[in-house]
Amino acid sequence: MEPIAEKKKAIFKSTLELVRENGFHGTPMSLVAKHAGVAAGTIYHYFESKEQLICELFDYAQQQAIAVVERENCAVIPFEECFFRLWMGLYTFYRDNTDLLKFFEQFVNSPYDTTRPPIEKDKFYSLLFQFFERGIREGELREVSPKILATHVHSSIISAAKLTGFGRLKLEQSDLEQLQLLLWDGIKRTA
Template sequence: MEPIADKKKAIFESTLELVRENGFHGTPMSMVARHAGVAAGTIYHYFESKDQLIKELFDYVQQQAIAIVEKEDCKTIPFKTCFLNLWFGLYTLYHDRPNVLKFFEQFVNSPYSTGRPPLEEDKFYAPLLLFFERGIADGELQQVSPKILAMLAHSSIVSTAKLAGSGIVQLTPAELKQIPELLWNGIKQTT
């Protein structure tokens, strides 16, 4: 991911916070500019419209999740370790940055998400599917569709981050560690 200008990053981060609080429709460009501490003209220097801002913001936050998947898809450590690192990496992103998770949820359930590619061509899911395909090919995972494995893993991460982040569930570090371990035990190849 190529570095972005500080002002553009401030606009993205402000939009994440404001969309979480107000939704897409309740977050006008003028509010974003004020919150980001930039002039109204500056925001239009980077984005022609709010639609463009929202779409580029989705790419910006999606790239953060993709970077975690790519980082953990290493072949120098055991696959189970890669899996656990990936699970905790994405969990940490979503838990520590609840604005990101809330934005993802709003985006995928909005008209902005229409026309998105199938799972195999999605920028986030494509490398995640490749990760699970490697696990299957290496004999580490059960012979099931990588789509199923990706959906199981990602949905467990999202659910755990939402529940723990909202305070609905209080998890000790030991309890949190059990979640991906249980998932691993359900998807690993048994002999």
């Protein structure tokens, strides 16, 4: 991921916070600029419109999630171990970035998402699909569509991260391990 200017990072951070509090419609560019501590003209130096800001923020945030998948998707260790690392890596990322998680959720349920390519061409999901294809190829997973496996596993990660990240549920490490094991037992290949 190429480095971005500090002012642009401040704009992204402010947008995440304001969208969490006010939603997309309640977050005008002027408020983002004020909250980020930049001049109104500065925000338009980086973004022609609010739509461009929201879409670039989504891409920037998604790159962070992609970095987690790339870091935890280790082809040199057994698939099962890699599965648990990937699950925990994404869970920790989402749990520790609740503004981003809430932003993702709003984005994919908004008109801003209509300009994006189909999910099969999305780099984040492509990486997940490839990961689960590996598990099937190595005989570790049931022969189910990688899309189904990715959807099922990613949904469990997001649900757990939302509940814990927003303080609605306290999960100990042993609880997380049980959750992972239940999921693994449901998707692993049985004799």
